[in-house]
Amino acid sequence: MVEDYAILPCNGLDKCAGVISGELAKKLCEHNKNEIICPVFYRIAETKYNKIASEHPLIVIDGCQTRCASKLAAEKNLKISKKITITEEAKNNHIELKNSLRLQENENALIEIILKGLIKKEEKTTLISDETSFIANFEYEIFKNGKFIFRIPKNSEVYFNENDCWAYVLGNRARIGVTDYVQQSLSDILYFTPPEIGADIEQFDAAGEIESSKSLIDIISPVSGKVISINEVLEQKPELINENPYELGWIAEIELADFESDKELLIGFDKYFEILKKKVEETNA
Amino acid sequence: MSESTFMGVERDKIDWKPTLDYTKCDYCMECVKFCPHKVFEVHETEEIKLIVRNPNNCVVFCRACAKTCGPDAITFPDKNATTLRIKEIRKEEENNG
Numbered sequence: 447m448v449e450d451y452a453i454l455p456c457n458g459l460d461k462c463a464g465v466i467s468g469e470l471a472k473k474l475c476e477h478n479k480n481e482i483i484c485p486v487f488y489r490i491a492e493t494k495y496n497k498i499a500s501e502h503p504l505i506v507i508d509g510c511q512t513r514c515a516s517k518l519a520a521e522k523n524l525k526i527s528k529k530i531t532i533t534e535e536a537k538n539n540h541i542e543l544k545n546s547l548r549l550q551e552n553e554n555a556l557i558e559i560i561l562k563g564l565i566k567k568e569e570k571t572t573l574i575s576d577e578t579s580f581i582a583n584f585e586y587e588i589f590k591n592g593k594f595i596f597r598i599p600k601n602s603e604v605y606f607n608e609n610d611c612w613a614y615v616l617g618n619r620a621r622i623g624v625t626d627y628v629q630q631s632l633s634d635i636l637y638f639t640p641p642e643i644g645a646d647i648e649q650f651d652a653a654g655e656i657e658s659s660k661s662l663i664d665i666i667s668p669v670s671g672k673v674i675s676i677n678e679v680l681e682q683k684p685e686l687i688n689e690n691p692y693e694l695g696w697i698a699e700i701e702l703a704d705f706e707s708d709k710e711l712l713i714g715f716d717k718y719f720e721i722l723k724k725k726v727e728e729t730n731a
Numbered sequence: 732m733s734e735s736t737f738m739g740v741e742r743d744k745i746d747w748k749p750t751l752d753y754t755k756c757d758y759c760m761e762c763v764k765f766c767p768h769k770v771f772e773v774h775e776t777e778e779i780k781l782i783v784r785n786p787n788n789c790v791v792f793c794r795a796c797a798k799t800c801g802p803d804a805i806t807f808p809d810k811n812a813t814t815l816r817i818k819e820i821r822k823e824e825e826n827n828g
Contacts, residue, residue, distance in 0.1 A: 512801035
């Protein structure tokens with residue numbers, strides 16, 4: 447690993463996945479000068495760990511989807527640089543975890559796979575998005591409700607789904623993202639999990655996730671196709687989704703598979719604007 | 732909070748809701764705290780302490796509560812089947828009307 451990280455594991459002692467998260471953290475500390483943040487001690491004495499977290503990028507290791515470590519990071523306002531969820535890793539690698547609190551063959555194998563993946567990811571040359579080839583010129587309509595301001599693109603090239611995601615379609619490509627409604631509902635976005643480059647996604651599949659201290663949501667892709675590019679800047683600056691979810695905060699680019707068919711279940715500006723207004727009014731009613 | 736239609740189809744006609752596996756659920760209630768649409772309801776004093784009370788409040792294609800579920804006790808219908816069904820219903824309604 448190239449950098450020295452601060453590592454915050456969930457370390458749940460009564461669950462297999464929690465035990466794995468603790469063990470993975472220990473293994474990671476055998477590389478470079480990574481340092482563990484103990485989630486238990488952090489709750490009662492935060493000074494030491496706040497210093498470590500402010501000096502190093504942070505890896506959060508959650509055992510399961512309860513995401514205790516992520517929630518602790520959000521509570522302490524820590525910016526997450528990488529995130530690992532043990533149960534997800536086990537699923538993705540087709541490894542069945544036993545319920546034992548002692549690590550056995552499968553659990554150790556999983557730890558090795560995750561370690562290798564992390565090291566490889568560090569060494570991999572970053573794929574650079576071909577940003578210049580996609581020129582999106584947004585024009586917005588504004589809707590205000592109290593202190594909240596919602597901007598909605600009104601270009602005819604922009605399509606929406608009712609899950610508050612947009613697609614800017616140019617030829618056989620689309621750039622996708624979330625609308626102001628999503629970023630306002632989530633409040634401060636702390637972490638972005640991008641979709642995988644090269645992945646084939648169906649319409650309404652998840653094209654990544656975004657997480658704030660309040661919530662975690664799937665980005666529901668309005669279009670089907672192959673992910674050809676992701677907005678890598680968001681991995682370090684997820685707050686750009688809050689600042690402008692259409693331009694600097696775009697999520698991914700998709701090479702379209704069957705836009706004519708996708709279009710049947712998408713809406714344009716006029717319809718989405720009405721739906722948005724209704725949602726906002728209902729939320730604040 | 733309930734949306735009466737989704738993509739022009741009456742919400743009631745779209746089968747999209749969480750299903751709880753009570754053999755896995757540990758009643759941590761993370762899903763209840765998470766879902767802002769009041770899909771779930773807590774019955775503290777009963778044996779089954781958590782039910783899906785308002786399935787039509789569930790946002791079609793949203794599976795976020797399942798992501799918060801530590802014991803992995805929440806499942807959703809097949810998304811592609813739901814998409815196809817929505818398209819079918821829209822076609823039927825177009826033809827009828």
